[in-house]
Amino acid sequence: MRSSDVLGYSFSAIRLRKMRAGLTILGVMIGIAAIVALMSFTAGLQVTMTNQFEEGFGSDTLTVSSGGGIFDLLGGGGADSDFSLLLNDTDMINAIDHVESSVAVMTKTVQANFSGNIVPGSLSGINFTAYAAMYNTFVAEYGSIPESPVDTDVILGSAIADPWQNGTIVAEVGDEVSIVWTGRVNGSIVQTNYTGNVVAILEEIGGFGIGPLDIGFYIPIDWAVDFFETEEISSITVKMDTEEQDEVDALIAEIEDMFGGLVSVTQPAALLSMMDDMLGILNIFLAGIAGISLIVAGVGIMNIMIVSLIERTREIGILKGMGMHGRTVMGIFLSEAMMIGLLGGIFGIITGVVLGNLIGGVVGDLGSSGIIPAGGPSSIPDITPIFTLDLLTFAIVFGVGIAAIFGLYPAWRASKLKPVDALRSE
Amino acid sequence: MHYEEPSLTATLEYTMTPEDFIPKVIEIKNLTKTYMMGQVPVEALCGVSLSVHKGDFIAVLGPSGSGKSTLLNMIGALDRPTSGTVIVNGTDISTLSDNQLADLRQSVGFVYQTFNLISRLDAIGNVELPLSIAGVPKKKRRFTAEVMLKIVGLEDRIHHKPSELSGGERQRVAVARALVNNPSFIIMDEPTGNLDTKTGLEIMEFAKKLNKEQGITLIIVTHDTEIGSQARRTIRLRDGQIESDEVNY
Numbered sequence: 001m002r003s004s005d006v007l008g009y010s011f012s013a014i015r016l017r018k019m020r021a022g023l024t025i026l027g028v029m030i031g032i033a034a035i036v037a038l039m040s041f042t043a044g045l046q047v048t049m050t051n052q053f054e055e056g057f058g059s060d061t062l063t064v065s066s067g068g069g070i071f072d073l074l075g076g077g078g079a080d081s082d083f084s085l086l087l088n089d090t091d092m093i094n095a096i097d098h099v100e101s102s103v104a105v106m107t108k109t110v111q112a113n114f115s116g117n118i119v120p121g122s123l124s125g126i127n128f129t130a131y132a133a134m135y136n137t138f139v140a141e142y143g144s145i146p147e148s149p150v151d152t153d154v155i156l157g158s159a160i161a162d163p164w165q166n167g168t169i170v171a172e173v174g175d176e177v178s179i180v181w182t183g184r185v186n187g188s189i190v191q192t193n194y195t196g197n198v199v200a201i202l203e204e205i206g207g208f209g210i211g212p213l214d215i216g217f218y219i220p221i222d223w224a225v226d227f228f229e230t231e232e233i234s235s236i237t238v239k240m241d242t243e244e245q246d247e248v249d250a251l252i253a254e255i256e257d258m259f260g261g262l263v264s265v266t267q268p269a270a271l272l273s274m275m276d277d278m279l280g281i282l283n284i285f286l287a288g289i290a291g292i293s294l295i296v297a298g299v300g301i302m303n304i305m306i307v308s309l310i311e312r313t314r315e316i317g318i319l320k321g322m323g324m325h326g327r328t329v330m331g332i333f334l335s336e337a338m339m340i341g342l343l344g345g346i347f348g349i350i351t352g353v354v355l356g357n358l359i360g361g362v363v364g365d366l367g368s369s370g371i372i373p374a375g376g377p378s379s380i381p382d383i384t385p386i387f388t389l390d391l392l393t394f395a396i397v398f399g400v401g402i403a404a405i406f407g408l409y410p411a412w413r414a415s416k417l418k419p420v421d422a423l424r425s426e
Numbered sequence: 427m428h429y430e431e432p433s434l435t436a437t438l439e440y441t442m443t444p445e446d447f448i449p450k451v452i453e454i455k456n457l458t459k460t461y462m463m464g465q466v467p468v469e470a471l472c473g474v475s476l477s478v479h480k481g482d483f484i485a486v487l488g489p490s491g492s493g494k495s496t497l498l499n500m501i502g503a504l505d506r507p508t509s510g511t512v513i514v515n516g517t518d519i520s521t522l523s524d525n526q527l528a529d530l531r532q533s534v535g536f537v538y539q540t541f542n543l544i545s546r547l548d549a550i551g552n553v554e555l556p557l558s559i560a561g562v563p564k565k566k567r568r569f570t571a572e573v574m575l576k577i578v579g580l581e582d583r584i585h586h587k588p589s590e591l592s593g594g595e596r597q598r599v600a601v602a603r604a605l606v607n608n609p610s611f612i613i614m615d616e617p618t619g620n621l622d623t624k625t626g627l628e629i630m631e632f633a634k635k636l637n638k639e640q641g642i643t644l645i646i647v648t649h650d651t652e653i654g655s656q657a658r659r660t661i662r663l664r665d666g667q668i669e670s671d672e673v674n675y
Contacts, residue, residue, distance in 0.1 A: 321502070322559050322603075323530075323531040325528045418505075419531075
């Protein structure tokens, strides 16, 4: 029997039991759609996060922090919480080999009042010029970053000026801003007001990173020392003149030794690689969950193929009675299963593409629609799912492969039926 | 020592019959078939021997359980004997593999009591099926199938599914399907069993016509003596053995 006739015969059998075949195809479709949607989304997420991190950190920087912060979780650790970095610690760091420059960052959570609009955010005291040299995302969209700032100069992140990112501007260059900080100074709770003028609004940066943030206020570091009445800083960002890992490792060790092991030194590149690994594991984990649903669909295929075998025993007898070979019978049953897998795969990919975009859109909307407003942990950029040809091919091959594997046993049983016994069945 | 050589003429006169000049399509010798019913062996056929010549029209008669269907399965290469030989078209089926048996079945036409048509295929689809199995290209098999349906008088029903045909029409589709591969013989297993008397007679008339005009070898298995009497040769089976093998004049 010709292959085209085998396929035609198989297809006629599928068409006869539309509802049953349709439900089985649906099972495969759900599995494939889940794989395509999740894998494309995590691939998109990985790319977005990598870009954001690269922009946010710069690959030639190190971050020295006293408390450890998020780095405690990601591999820093070991820092004593009573220890604090001081403003002039940068001088010591600058003296080390391979350190090009360093910037002290003093960060506090504050609220700003723009003519009655209260916007929460993260205030950082920095050296504007040095910070701009370190991060290429510290660029003004409106106004300009002053080279010699006066004490009242304030630079705003884009999400502070436009908190809901819907065109509702709460602050423009030239506006006066009143910043309120509530904190503890020398053991007593104080509330301090700072009034400044907006001199620049940064370009939109996107989500991640420890560098410039969309939800950040930036004031000159000297003014921050006065405002918060402390020389204790949150972190020091170090710009290196090398990217050689051996030299970077030596530099990290030297900084840690310098502070007696009481600081965490984080290398963004290492963090990035760790994040990549974590996302890779997440990707495999999600694909595994989706794969399980596909295996369940495979069991469904096996189930209907066995039912079909039982129902069509006599038909197999008739075909064998007319001289059909066992391997052709096997081909008919296998191609039926594989057609179900293929159709499920095609519909699954279509659904997966729609679903992937939907998830990407929903996650992006969380950041841009104000569901997570400025002042939240970070703004979330749009995540575009990535549908590679490899992914789509994998989805189809996996769908058809699962169908073939689970269709093999019923097909084999059908091929081994004796015509005389099959013809006798009711 | 004197040895007298027999004359060739005398030998021929003594051993040859007119039938010996007609090729045999089936030759069965000492055929036995034993089934296991659980742990108990049941002999369905014991020591059956017979020959079928090209153009024969044979009725195999016998009560239920006499071994008719078992004999038919052997002749049709659907099953293998326990012992003895079954030679179909010059090939001993007991020596063949499953695939070779399948190939042999492509040269045998079957007509069953329950028609055994594929319900989802229309009349022409059913008739095309043996050609499709044999790997005949679509265009050619469609043409051949149309001719066959015309021969059985169903040229205006070719796109009807079995459920849309009467019993007689279904059996005629089955006959067309059995004929389409140009088989060396056709086996009909109770072909009138599911038909009313009039339609049954029509089918028998058609079968006789095929045998008479086309010279097609027919083996009809039936328990109906009236049907059996229409064949030119009647073989009666009882308890797995041939009770009688008569030519009807």
